[in-house]
Amino acid sequence: MGPSTEGLVVDAVSVTYPAAGRRDEGARTAVDHVSLTVGHGEVVALLGPSGCGKSSLLRAVAGLEPVATGRVVWDGDDVAGRPVHERGFGLMFQDGQLFAHLDVAGNVAYGLRNRNVPREERRTRVAELLELVGLPGSGDRSVSTMSGGERQRVALARALAPQPRLLLLDEPLSALDRALRERLATDLRGVLAATGTTALFVTHDHDEAFAVADRVAVMARGTLLQVNTPAALWAAPADREVATFLGYQAFVPGTAGEPSVAVAPDGLVLDDGSAGPTPPTGRWAATVVGSAFRRGRTEVTVDVDLGEGTVRCTAVTPSGPPVVGEVRPGASVHVVLDESRTATLAG
Numbered sequence: 575m576g577p578s579t580e581g582l583v584v585d586a587v588s589v590t591y592p593a594a595g596r597r598d599e600g601a602r603t604a605v606d607h608v609s610l611t612v613g614h615g616e617v618v619a620l621l622g623p624s625g626c627g628k629s630s631l632l633r634a635v636a637g638l639e640p641v642a643t644g645r646v647v648w649d650g651d652d653v654a655g656r657p658v659h660e661r662g663f664g665l666m667f668q669d670g671q672l673f674a675h676l677d678v679a680g681n682v683a684y685g686l687r688n689r690n691v692p693r694e695e696r697r698t699r700v701a702e703l704l705e706l707v708g709l710p711g712s713g714d715r716s717v718s719t720m721s722g723g724e725r726q727r728v729a730l731a732r733a734l735a736p737q738p739r740l741l742l743l744d745e746p747l748s749a750l751d752r753a754l755r756e757r758l759a760t761d762l763r764g765v766l767a768a769t770g771t772t773a774l775f776v777t778h779d780h781d782e783a784f785a786v787a788d789r790v791a792v793m794a795r796g797t798l799l800q801v802n803t804p805a806a807l808w809a810a811p812a813d814r815e816v817a818t819f820l821g822y823q824a825f826v827p828g829t830a831g832e833p834s835v836a837v838a839p840d841g842l843v844l845d846d847g848s849a850g851p852t853p854p855t856g857r858w859a860a861t862v863v864g865s866a867f868r869r870g871r872t873e874v875t876v877d878v879d880l881g882e883g884t885v886r887c888t889a890v891t892p893s894g895p896p897v898v899g900e901v902r903p904g905a906s907v908h909v910v911l912d913e914s915r916t917a918t919l920a921g
């Protein structure tokens with residue numbers, strides 16, 4: 575058995591749903607022949623907009639949804655026909671779905687009790703897991719007194735307790751506010767790495783995907799657009815759709831066969847006009863819409879035509895005190911590119 579069959583192999587999987595309306599409308603294809611691998615110990619994020627089919631794919635891997643085509647293979651063994659509980663995969667959802675009648679320890683130990691793990695071993699394992707997810711000593715707390723973030727930590731500990739060979743996470747942080755989500759994303763990565771857990775993780779948030787995953791699979795309309803490490807994706811998004819989805823804010827069209835350039839959120843810089851000749855990458859006239867002092871520098875919202883009609887973008891100023899006078903709404907300014915914050919598009 576070659577290394578390519580190790581871990582999870584999703585091979586040309588499709589998921590279809592019966593048409594909601596008339597019988598002759600045919601089935602709706604939510605996932606269309608998607609192939610993807612997740613190696614042992616690897617964390618892969620499925621990233622895509624709402625409705626792109628990422629949850630359907632995760633559910634098909636879990637066994638919660640039948641596959642219309644393709645195979646779901648673990649270590650060379652096709653599990654596509656097997657029920658959920660025979661796959662050895664763990665699940666964690668957006669709303670952790672904790673058992674309200676059990677305390678924290680009871681929740682975490684749930685899967686262990688089902689597997690007849692002896693009481694002492696259970697106790698030790700629960701304590702270790704609570705320590706790992708940042709809730710040491712909270713085994714006898716009632717889950718109803720916990721915050722959203724704490725509940726998701728308990729849900730993670732519960733999902734990890736039986737040491738699933740693959741952990742499937744469906745938007746596990748989406749119900750939390752942004753600051754908490756960022757912190758928990760980092761913690762989640764740490765916990766998955768510390769336990770050597772193999773995981774497939776669904777999210778619509780590119781920051782979260784980048785923070786948690788070893789590789790990110792960008793999905794749209796039921797298909798995979800591009801799969802790579804966060805750094806490689808960011809450096810070379812395959813096309814505009816991927817770039818937009820990763821958070822690039824605008825595009826400068828290529829001239830005479832040159833490829834287009836994607837501009838990162840901080841890739842446009844307000845130019846004070848003193849820089850002399852126009853840089854080779856260009857200088858554009860822009861109109862200020864508004865400005866805000868954020869993270870130590872002024873971010874200016876501008877309307878600018880980078881070559882494809884007027885778009886609304888953010889231009890940054892160098893770090894330092896707020897720039898006020900010249901960035902009043904309606905003011906005429908110029909912007910240039912920070913080349914280190916752009917990506918050249920292949921397609």
Ligand SMILES: Nc1ncnc2c1ncn2[C@@H]1O[C@H](COP(=O)(O)OP(=O)(O)OP(=O)(O)O)[C@@H](O)[C@H]1O
Pocket residue numbers: 591592602603604622623624625626627628629630631778
């Ligand atoms: N049980 C279902 N019956 C019929 N259609 C469904 C069902 N579940 C999902 N769909 C449809 O399949 C498509 C993919 O949905 P899916 O939930 O997999 O996407 P998603 O990317 O996970 O989106 P979201 O982030 O909003 O959950 C959508 O068009 C959705 O309306």
